[in-house]
Amino acid sequence: MNNPFLEHTTAQEYDRLLGFPIIKTVRKKESQILNNLFEKYLRVNDTVLEIGSGTGHYSMNMAKRVQSLVALEPSAAMSNFLEKKISAEAIGNIRIITSSFENYHSKSTFDHVVAIGVLDYVRDGKNFLERCLGLAKKTVIFTAPQKGIWSAIYALAARREQKISIYRYTKKQLENYLSGCEIQIHETAFTSLLTKGMTLVVVAEKNNSKKTE
Ligand SMILES: C[S@@+](CC[C@H](N)C(=O)[O-])C[C@H]1O[C@@H](n2cnc3c(N)ncnc32)[C@H](O)[C@@H]1O
Incomplete structure (x- = not known):
């Protein structure tokens, strides 16, 4: 399986890494965007499936807002x-639930x-x-590496150090995959006038979804 968290990175290392200043800086805007999305979409009676919950960096935040959350994670650690x-x-x-999404x-x-x-x-x-989309009644919220210079460096490093592939996407590609939904895409991590952000934060709202604002 193309997942460094099954072999290369232990849970403790990953959780410690999330606290490093550089990682915090890179993820700061992503966290803010995700928090705003959770605030906007998650309701007390809602249920959430979180795929790849890891050490629960976002699980706890979401669980406090909803009725229940299933945390799906293939790494037992x-x-x-x-x-x-x-x-x-x-x-x-x-x-x-200790399982990959595929299984x-x-x-x-x-x-x-x-x-x-x-x-x-x-x-x-x-x-x-x-x-x-098939499992979601209201929204699918996810992040994806955006094709560009930063994600190319990230993919190269992952290939060299961990022997894994990093899959990267364009906004157009994601829009095509999610056609039929209302889509918002936010760009984050090293965004500048010259470079595209490394990460896309995406919310795909199903058309039958009714917002209570
Ligand atoms: C970068 S970590 C993110 C963890 C957490 N969502 C966070 O933001 O801190 C990626 C997680 O996705 C999990 N993962 C990778 N491939 C997966 C798959 N096919 N199905 C479910 N989870 C997967 C990994 O085991 C890992 O815990």
């Missing part, structure tokens, strides 16, 4: 780490399907997003 966090914070509405076959649907930092590793992004 990440799942165990999140389990401990949940116990420590006495959060009762997160259920962890997860749910009969239930969810109000929101969220995948942050996951599409990077997914070979068939189109199919992945179509499945997300």
Whole structure:
């Protein structure tokens, strides 16, 4: 499986990495955008499927806003780490399932399907997003590396250091994959006049979704 978190990166290392100033800086705007989206879309009676929950960086935030959250994570180390966090914070509405999305076959649907930092590793992004849309009643919220100089450097480093592929996308490509939805795309991480941002934060709102603002 093209996933560095199964072998190369331990859960503790990843969680420590998230606290590094450089990573915090890179993810600051992404976190702000995601927080605003959670604020706008997540409601107390809603259910969430979070694909690739990792150590729960966003899970806790979302769980506090909704009725229940299923945290889907293929790495047992990440799942165990999140389990401990949940116990420590006495959060009762997160259920962890240790599985990849590809091996997860749910009969239930969810109000929101969220995948942050996951599409990077997914070979068939189109199919992945179509499945997300199939499971979501209201929105699919995700991030994806945007094709450009920064993500090219990121992909090169991942190939060299971890022997994994990083899949990168254009806005057009994502718009095509999500046709039929109302889409907002935010660009973040190293965005400048000369360079495209490394990360796209996307919300695809299903047309039947009714917002309560
Ligand atoms: C960069 S981490 C992001 C974790 C968390 N969402 C965050 O923002 O901190 C990517 C996570 O996606 C998981 N992942 C990778 N491929 C996956 C797949 N096919 N299905 C489900 N999760 C996957 C990894 O195990 C890892 O925990």
